[in-house]
Amino acid sequence: MPETAAILPARDVALPARFSPRPYRVAASESRHAVALVAPAVGLMLVLLFGPTAAALVISGTDWEFGAATARFVGFGNFRALAADPVFWKSLGNTLTYAAVVVPACVGGGLALALLIESRERFRAFYRTAHFLPVMSTLVAMAVVWQTLLHPTIGLVNQVFQLMGLEGRNWLREEGTALFALALIGIWQNLGYAMVLFMAGLKSIPRDLYHAAEIDGADSALDRFRTVTLPLLGPVVMFVLVMMAVRAFQLFETVHVLTKGGPNKSSEVLLHLIYVESFEFLRTGRGAALTVIYLAMVVGITLLLTRIIERRVHYA
Amino acid sequence: MSARRQPWIEGFARHCVLIGTSAIMVLPFVWMVSLSLKPPQEIFSNAWQLWPSTFYGIENYRTALSAVPLVRYLGNGVFVCTVIFVLQILVNLPCAYALAKLRFGGRDTLFAAVLVGLLIPPQVLAIPLFVLFYAAGIVDTYAALILPWTISVFGIFLMRQFFRTIPDELIHAARLDGLSEFAIVWRVMLPVARPALVAFGIFSVVAHWNDLFWPLIVVQSEQLATPPLGALHFANDEAGSNYGALMAGTVLITLPLILVFLAAQRRFVDGITMTGLK
Numbered sequence: 001m002p003e004t005a006a007i008l009p010a011r012d013v014a015l016p017a018r019f020s021p022r023p024y025r026v027a028a029s030e031s032r033h034a035v036a037l038v039a040p041a042v043g044l045m046l047v048l049l050f051g052p053t054a055a056a057l058v059i060s061g062t063d064w065e066f067g068a069a070t071a072r073f074v075g076f077g078n079f080r081a082l083a084a085d086p087v088f089w090k091s092l093g094n095t096l097t098y099a100a101v102v103v104p105a106c107v108g109g110g111l112a113l114a115l116l117i118e119s120r121e122r123f124r125a126f127y128r129t130a131h132f133l134p135v136m137s138t139l140v141a142m143a144v145v146w147q148t149l150l151h152p153t154i155g156l157v158n159q160v161f162q163l164m165g166l167e168g169r170n171w172l173r174e175e176g177t178a179l180f181a182l183a184l185i186g187i188w189q190n191l192g193y194a195m196v197l198f199m200a201g202l203k204s205i206p207r208d209l210y211h212a213a214e215i216d217g218a219d220s221a222l223d224r225f226r227t228v229t230l231p232l233l234g235p236v237v238m239f240v241l242v243m244m245a246v247r248a249f250q251l252f253e254t255v256h257v258l259t260k261g262g263p264n265k266s267s268e269v270l271l272h273l274i275y276v277e278s279f280e281f282l283r284t285g286r287g288a289a290l291t292v293i294y295l296a297m298v299v300g301i302t303l304l305l306t307r308i309i310e311r312r313v314h315y316a
Numbered sequence: 317m318s319a320r321r322q323p324w325i326e327g328f329a330r331h332c333v334l335i336g337t338s339a340i341m342v343l344p345f346v347w348m349v350s351l352s353l354k355p356p357q358e359i360f361s362n363a364w365q366l367w368p369s370t371f372y373g374i375e376n377y378r379t380a381l382s383a384v385p386l387v388r389y390l391g392n393g394v395f396v397c398t399v400i401f402v403l404q405i406l407v408n409l410p411c412a413y414a415l416a417k418l419r420f421g422g423r424d425t426l427f428a429a430v431l432v433g434l435l436i437p438p439q440v441l442a443i444p445l446f447v448l449f450y451a452a453g454i455v456d457t458y459a460a461l462i463l464p465w466t467i468s469v470f471g472i473f474l475m476r477q478f479f480r481t482i483p484d485e486l487i488h489a490a491r492l493d494g495l496s497e498f499a500i501v502w503r504v505m506l507p508v509a510r511p512a513l514v515a516f517g518i519f520s521v522v523a524h525w526n527d528l529f530w531p532l533i534v535v536q537s538e539q540l541a542t543p544p545l546g547a548l549h550f551a552n553d554e555a556g557s558n559y560g561a562l563m564a565g566t567v568l569i570t571l572p573l574i575l576v577f578l579a580a581q582r583r584f585v586d587g588i589t590m591t592g593l594k
Contacts, residue, residue: 033497034420041411042426044467049433052444059443066447113337116330123331129581130338133345136577136584138526140544141566144551145348148559154360156347188341221326250437253528257548271439271529278443279533288443295440302435 056295059288066282078289088290091261091268094179098269099248101183102190106244107237109187110194115225117195118202128199132192139189143257146185147172172258175266182254182267190247194240201236205229242305249298270294348570352376352563359559372560380565383553388539389546390572396461396542397521403466404520405506405513412475413501417487427476433469442533449534460534461542465524471516478512479505518584525573543569 060078064071082088117127134142149156150171158168171181209228218224252271255261261268261276274294278287346366351359355372358365380386414420415427441464449460482505490504506513528544535541541549550565577584 030418030497031420034414034418034423037410037414037418037497037501038420038426040407041467041472044407045429045433045469048445048464048467049436049441049469050429052441052448053436055444055447056440113334116334120327120330122327123334125581127334127338129578131341132581132584133574133577134341136522136573137345138544138547138570138573140526140528140551141547141569142344142348144547144562144566145344147551148351148563149344149347154559156343159364188344192341246437250439252439253544256528256532257551274439274442275529275533279446284443284447291440291443295436298437299435 053295056288056291059285060292062285062288064285066278066284071285074285078286079293081286082289082293087265087268088273090265091270091273092293094267095249095251095269095271098179098183098186098251099245101180102186102248103241103244105187106190106194107240109191110240111198111233111237113191113195114198114202115229118199119221128196131195134189135192135196137189139253140257142189143185143254146181146188146254147258150181173263175263178259178263178267182251182259185254186248186251190244193247194244197240197243198233198236201233202229205232238305238308242302245301245305246298249294249301270297345570345574348563348566351559352567354560356558356560373564376560376564377568379558379561380550380568383561384546384550384565385538386546386550386565386568389541389543389569392539392541392546393525393543393572396458397524399458399462400465400524401517401520403462404468404471404516407466408468408471409475409506409509410498410501412472413479413505415472415476416479416482417484418497430469430472430476434473438464439529442530446533455534456536456540458540461531461540464530465520468520471520474516475509475512478509482508514583515586522573 061073061075062071063074063077113127113131117124117131148154150158152158152168152170152173155168155171157171161168169177171177205228209232210224213224213228218227250271251269252275255267255269255272256275259267261272270290271294274287274290277283277290350366350368353371353373353376354368355370355375358368358370358372415423415430445464446455449455449463454460454463486504486508487500490500495503525542526544527542528548531542531545532548535545538549547566547569550569551562
């Protein structure tokens with residue numbers, strides 16, 4: 001068996017003579033087959049995932065502009081330039097503000113909807129479908145619909161305001177409201193996603209626990225929620241929090257279609273800035289530096305919240 | 317008062333709240349269809365009337381279909397998503413099987429790499445992949461839309477977790493029958509893995525059908541536009557002028573996925589949840 005020897009020469013020699021070679025040969029051929037099975041995935045992983053990630057890190061240390069023949073290594077120069085750029089801080093602040101509005105609304109609202117819908121049989125499927133529909137829809141297209149809903153003259157939102165005797169606004173064109181209009185659309189899109197994740201979490205709570213809690217004197221639904229549902233749902237809450245936070249950081253479509261980051265950068269967010277810097281201004285090095293910051297934020301929030309989940313799971 | 321509340325009151329309150337929230341969630345869809353059936357003057361004069369006084373649907377939809385190649389966009393969406401999913405299975409399923417069921421050197425390292433890969437958001441790859449594809453001369457082709465997604469660490473992770481629940485006896489029996497490891501992947505594991513594959517397929521199709529970021533970067537030709545890119549072209553063309561036709565086009569672009577969803581919603585919700593909860 002030349003191939004076997006080639007793959008595991010050292011262990012072949014070390015194997016004591018009294019061992020039967022039979023199971024060992026099976027293991028070696030298993031190993032050879034495994035290598036053939038994983039090879040395409042490993043190759044593509046290197047070329048299309050880890051290679052590019054490393055390349056983004058390298059490009060972020062250069063002043064390269066796409067199309068230029070040369071690039072100079074500038075170390076942390078791009079990051080220093082970003083630190084001095086108010087637009088960068090504005091986009092970072094807007095991204096965090098957007099997340100601070102959308103994430104709690106979706107986690108809280110999603111949990112409330114899941115509890116409310118699952119509490120009884122009637123119309124359960126209908127309610128679930130209605131709330132999940134926005135998650136499935138093509139956001140670019142629905143953004144265009146929201147544009148007409150928020151339109152200053154023909155939009156339904158302003159008509160409702162008028163009816164209530166309030167003054168309407170040009171929601172997407174005013175500095176004070178553009179980001180919040182986008183947050184409203186974000187909540188509309190992601191609420192149903194949080195909801196179905198909570199529904200799956202609720203299903204995993206054994207019914208007996210509720211009966212046990214009732215016997216122990218947890219009479220009202222609120223008591224049972226506090227003593228049974230909430231502690232057991234803890235890890236799910238943290239998980240949904242991670243998913244919603246990552247999705248909030250990925251805000252791009254509605255910004256690109258509706259505001260382009262304006263007016264006056266009031267709705268500029270990190271991912272949209274990455275797109276503009278890298279692919280409209282072709283400032284590739286600067287775009288890569290922004291990409292690295294974006295990567296650090298997504299990885300940071302995921303690891304932070306996962307750490308908390310792991311700690312929670314022990315007592316839950 | 318410690319007595320139980322009347323159950324019907326709770327039920328009634330539940331319906332009141334949920335009908336309200338459902339109405340808000342569905343409102344943009346209703347509004348979209350409503351505008352797509354109205355003539356321009358009604359769009360500007362009468363927001364409260366859902367059904368138009370003068371039915372203008374045929375004109376709006378005809379304008380939408382002739383203004384941009386909508387059918388082409390949808391066809392591109394179907395083609396790109398199908399090829400991505402097929403390649404994802406071919407590349408990632410064998411890897412997931414090997415990680416779950418075979419012993420080989422470097423297995424733990426590879427699995428650790430998969431877990432690290434899960435943390436990398438796809439937008440991080442945009443600049444280097446664009447440069448790579450530009451150098452390879454495949455910018456503005458179907459290949460550029462498809463290739464980055466052929467590797468899916470998420471798919472590997474999901475399928476590996478699923479394969480681990482499958483008893484080893486099944487594989488031993490297949491080996492005794494003389495099946496090679498390749499044959500085991502495609503003839504034993506693939507059929508068994510159907511529920512997980514459906515879940516992953518739904519996740520994959522929804523993600524790539526709706527993606528704007530990457531197609532926007534890598535595709536310029538209108539003939540290659542996927543539905544979101546098409547919606548964008550169309551919105552730019554018709555901006556501020558013809559809302560009825562714009563909404564008609566939007567209906568046509570959103571409709572296919574929504575119809576598939578309504579036809580198989582149980583699977584969709586399960587699929588999204590299963591892929592979400594890992």
